[in-house]
Amino acid sequence: MQTITVTHSPRGYKLQEPITLSVPDIKNAADKKLQQYVIDSLSWKMSSLVTFTFKNTSTLEVAKHLLRHRTGSTATLYQYIYGIHRFCKWANAQPDQLIESCQDPDGDPKPKAIAKYSRLLDDFVGCLQAEGLAPGTVSNHVKGVKALFRANRMKLELPYNLSKRIVYSDRAPTPEELQRIIELADVREKVIVSMLALGGFRIGTLVKLQYRHVKRDLEKMNTPIHIHVEAEITKGKYHDYDAFIGQEAAEYLR
Structure with missing residues (x-):
């Protein structure tokens, strides 16, 4: 591990307080690009998510998938990782623990374990709704958890589609x-x-x-x-x- 200090946001604005982070050592150019993507996406919004992401191989797979096979949006990575973080805190488990518990010794998916987490995800949705979160926010948290399993070659689904009803509609100013x-x-x-x-x-x-x-x-x-x-x-x-x-x-x- 190495220690780095972040002094500016990705947009070049100086942070009020520098952020010190412990990140893995860089082995090649791909690692460097991935590391910068994670830091740019998370450090200036919620710096604890940087450590959370680097600490778990499974969350790094999410970042790697978005960077290599999607648009590499920093907003999407933050949205997904924050949703994963909330679910893991609620379930009292680390992302790697969730993924490992759903794999057999050969790394193949365990259907019964995945079904268990599908039920847990449904309970998680109920808790978020009880907090009064907007349907779109609940849906975004669930997307993050699904992305965690998908990036690690497993499929986690709910037996229903979540509402994406918008509570406050955007409109252009007159x-x-x-x-x-x-x-x-x-x-x-x-x-x-x-x-x-x-x-x-x-x-x-x-x-x-x-x-x-x-x-x-x-x-x-x-x-x-x-x-x-x-x-x-x-x-x-x-x-x-x-x-x-x-x-x-x-x-x-x-």
Whole structure:
């Protein structure tokens, strides 16, 4: 194990208090990438989850699966690991203990043991619902537990589909509300609000934009400003796309 200190969030913001973590020694480039993915996903939200993840081979398999075979979303890893952490705390067991108890000496699944955890997962759902958690939150916790078993080559299911009913619906602000927000905002906030509204960016993509994305049109005083967004900074990392911001957002940006 080695000790590292995290001083900034993945977005480059300095943390109020540095976080000291014990992490496994790096053996190769793949290990380094996986380790950074776990740290970026968990350290600045709930640092204890970093130790929890590195302590269990089974949770590292979840991170490895998301990084190599899915989009590598830091938000998804946090969501899954937090759900696993809550279930394990409730069941009073570590992730590796759960997985090992469902495998025979050859590493093959034990159907009776998996059926037992399916019943436990149902009881866990009942406890979460009793806490008054929103249906979407309950569903996300369950997704994490299912992902733990799936990443370790087992299938854990509930005998029913969980409700994903949204308690509070999102909606776009009206033009009047948007104008009021801009009137009250400082210059930096005006840029953020106007680019989200006029450029159609996700928040996660907007925070990754750099000066080079607007440099050409901004310095030439061109309007609208053309922004080429690379696949690497989009949520799914599926493909590049182009966006344009109009006169109002361009003025705030200048």
